[in-house]
Amino acid sequence: MAEFAEQSQTQQLMREMGLDDQDILRRKQIVALEPEDLANIAAIQETVLTQVEALTAVFFDYLASLDEGRTVTNNRSIVDRARQLKKAHLQEMVHGEYGRGYVEQRLELALLYSKAGLELRVFLGAFHQLLRTLGASVMKHFESAPTKGFDAFMSLKKVAFFDIGIIVDAMVSERQRVIRQQQDAIRELSTPVLQIRDRLLLLPIIGVIDTHRARLITHSLLQAIRANRAKVVVMDITGVATIDSKVANHLIQTVTAAKLMGASVIVTGLSAEVAQSLVALGMELGKLNTVGDLQGGIEEAEILLGYKVVSSDDRARFRMSQATPTTPE
Amino acid sequence: MVPILKQGDVLIVSMQAALSDKDLLQLRDELAQQVGQKRARGVIIDLTALDVLDSFATRTLRTIAYTARLRGAEAVVVGIQPDVAFAMVQLGLSLEGIATALDLEEGLAHLRAQER
Numbered sequence: 001m002a003e004f005a006e007q008s009q010t011q012q013l014m015r016e017m018g019l020d021d022q023d024i025l026r027r028k029q030i031v032a033l034e035p036e037d038l039a040n041i042a043a044i045q046e047t048v049l050t051q052v053e054a055l056t057a058v059f060f061d062y063l064a065s066l067d068e069g070r071t072v073t074n075n076r077s078i079v080d081r082a083r084q085l086k087k088a089h090l091q092e093m094v095h096g097e098y099g100r101g102y103v104e105q106r107l108e109l110a111l112l113y114s115k116a117g118l119e120l121r122v123f124l125g126a127f128h129q130l131l132r133t134l135g136a137s138v139m140k141h142f143e144s145a146p147t148k149g150f151d152a153f154m155s156l157k158k159v160a161f162f163d164i165g166i167i168v169d170a171m172v173s174e175r176q177r178v179i180r181q182q183q184d185a186i187r188e189l190s191t192p193v194l195q196i197r198d199r200l201l202l203l204p205i206i207g208v209i210d211t212h213r214a215r216l217i218t219h220s221l222l223q224a225i226r227a228n229r230a231k232v233v234v235m236d237i238t239g240v241a242t243i244d245s246k247v248a249n250h251l252i253q254t255v256t257a258a259k260l261m262g263a264s265v266i267v268t269g270l271s272a273e274v275a276q277s278l279v280a281l282g283m284e285l286g287k288l289n290t291v292g293d294l295q296g297g298i299e300e301a302e303i304l305l306g307y308k309v310v311s312s313d314d315r316a317r318f319r320m321s322q323a324t325p326t327t328p329e
Numbered sequence: 330m331v332p333i334l335k336q337g338d339v340l341i342v343s344m345q346a347a348l349s350d351k352d353l354l355q356l357r358d359e360l361a362q363q364v365g366q367k368r369a370r371g372v373i374i375d376l377t378a379l380d381v382l383d384s385f386a387t388r389t390l391r392t393i394a395y396t397a398r399l400r401g402a403e404a405v406v407v408g409i410q411p412d413v414a415f416a417m418v419q420l421g422l423s424l425e426g427i428a429t430a431l432d433l434e435e436g437l438a439h440l441r442a443q444e445r
Contacts, residue, residue, distance in 0.1 A: 218418075222411030229431055253418045260414040262407065262430035262439075 010107040017173050019166075024103055031162045037155035038096045044152045045094040047141045048134065052090045055130055056083055062129040068122040078116045085109045093159055106163055110170035120171055124164070131160055191217050193224035199231040200301050201263075206239030214250035218257055225263045232301040233258055236294045238269030248283045255288060264289065264304065268297035331356045333363055338370040339440060340402070341433070345378050353389045360393055364400040371440040372397045375433055377408030387422040394427040403428065403443055407436035 014020075048055075060083060063069030073079050085108060092102055113123060135153045142149025191213070194202045203221055221233065235254070240247070255265040267290045270278075278285060291297040302309060310318075331352065334341040340363060342356065364372065374390065376382065394404035405428045409417075417423070430436040 215415075218415055219411070222414055226411055226431070229435075231431070231435075256423065257411075257414040257418040260406075260409045260417060260424060260429050261411065262409075262432075262435055 009111060010104050013107050013111065013170060013173065014104065016177070017169055019103055019107075021100065024099065027162055027165055028098065031158045031165070033098070033155075033158045033162060037158055040152045040155035041094050041096055041159070043148075044138050044141065044156065045096075047138060048090060048094045048156075051134075051137055052087050055090055055134055056086045058133045059086055059126050059130045062126045063118075063122070066122060066125070068119055069126060072113065072116045072118050075116055078112055082109065082112050082116075085112070089163075093156070093163075098159065098162065103166060106166045107170050110167045111174065113167075114171050114174040120168060123167070123171075127160070127164065131157065187213060187216060191220050193220055195224075195228050195230070196234075196298070197302070197305070197307065199229060199305060200298075201225065201228060201230045201233045202298075203233055203235045204239065205235065205237050209240060209247045209250060211246075211250070214247070214254070218250075218254045221254060222257055222261060225258060225261050230263050232304050233263055233265045234294070234297040234301050235265055235267050236269045236297065237267065237274075238271070238294065240269075240274070243274050243278060245281050245283060248278060248281070248285070252285075252287060266291055266297045266300055268292065268294045331359075333360060335367055335369070338368065339437065340364065340367060340369045340372045341375065342373070343375040343378070347379060347381055348386070350385055353386060357389055357393050357396070361396045361400065364397050364402045369397075369402045370444065372402050372404040373433060373436040373440070374404065374406050375408045375436075376406065376413070377410070377432065379413060380410060382409075382413050382417060382422070384420070384422055387417065387424065391424060391427065394424075403440060405430055405436040405439055408432050 017023075060073060060079065064073040072082060085105065088105060089109065092105065134156070138153045138156070139146065139149045142152065192204070194204075196202045201221075201224055203217070205217065209217070224230065225233065235251075237243075237251070243251075251267065255267070258265050265288075267288050270290055270292075289300075291300050299309075331342055331344060331348065333356075334343075340360065342360065348356070360372065363369070372393075374393065390406060394406070397404040406424055407430045409429065428439055430439050
């Protein structure tokens with residue numbers, strides 16, 4: 001089940017990153033991986049395959065030696081899987097086949113790293129350490145013909161950089177996904193529509209309004225107007241620091257849309273700076289019904305709805321004065 | 330063909346599906362006639378069932394409302410759906426100067442309040 005979930009996660013990541021066969025081909029061109037490189041790599045296949053265990057150990061021991069690397073090595077379930085994948089990686093790396101399956105494996109490892117919170121620079125450090133060890137053993141194998149050894153290693157390095165390109169892109173795109181998720185969460189939280197009396201809604205707006213958010217605010221307000229059968233909406237923009245002509249237009253649109261549904265909107269909380277900048281911009285705000293602060297806005301809304309708020313003290317006094325003449329003597 | 334219902338001194342038109350331009354013009358003429366004939370004091374146009382409203386329909390609605398007013402009846406457009414309202418604002422279509430209300434009940438309440 002978990003296996004399956006991971007599988008679909010890498011597939012999804014592949015789609016998001018646009019990693020299709022064409023892109024993979026392009027990536028190979030970018031690192032200049034050519035047929036002769038494959039031949040070079042085939043020559044050192046044996047050397048690497050015998051050392052897979054040792055090389056994997058180099059990578060993870062190096063991670064464990066760094067404070068930043070322990071996020072991976074201290075997590076049993078992750079490190080076991082990562083070791084397994086790294087071994088497979090080294091075997092595949094000299095196998096000469098760098099297609100979809102290979103890329104998928106790279107992505108799975110990248111997802112694992114970002115799940116463990118491994119920083120890119122730390123990964124690069126450890127990977128470099130691995131390559132260095134690998135290079136040393138290749139050179140040793142070709143002691144008699146160092147140029148040939150160097151060529152073989154450089155060919156392998158192209159594959160390594162192909163891998164790094166994928167892993168870096170995957171980790172960056174993972175991070176962007178997290179940021180997007182958080183932004184969505186903040187947006188959801190930040191547009192509440194509250195009912196404060198029968199048929200009276202309060203819409204407090206806090207923070208920056210952009211086009212996307214303005215659309216969301218309007219949408220949730222219109223839905224709330226229908227759901228609550230609202231007649232008056234008080235929109236409080238005390239929490240909006242600055243207003244430019246674009247934001248003002250968004251506000252006017254929201255008000256107009258609410259009006260079409262039969263609800264009138266009272267805008268409150270325009271600060272002195274905001275009011276001045278709106279006037280300076282020459283915005284046509286005649287359509288907006290504005291009141292200084294939230295309290296005034298709610299009072300205005302109550303008048304529109306026909307409410308009259310009386311403090312209980314006053315009411316008691318009023319009742320007494322009414323009651324006096326009718327008291328039996 | 331859109332039926333025009335009479336309830337007291339109010340005429341009620343409930344639009345059922347996206348009407349063709351021809352239907353809209355026919356409705357406009359018919360309603361202008363009936364306001365006089367039935368001595369209506371109010372007209373309610375209900376758009377609850379519509380999920381789209383184009384610029385021609387909006388303009389015709391405006392014409393209907395102004396015509397009705399000249400004939401002595403206050404017009405109220407009711408039941409505009411949230412998505413329709415949003416789309417209209419985005420497209421810059423407005424029903425300026427025409428009363429709008431949430432639904433039929435609200436529209437009737439609005440007309441009653443006007444009479445007083």
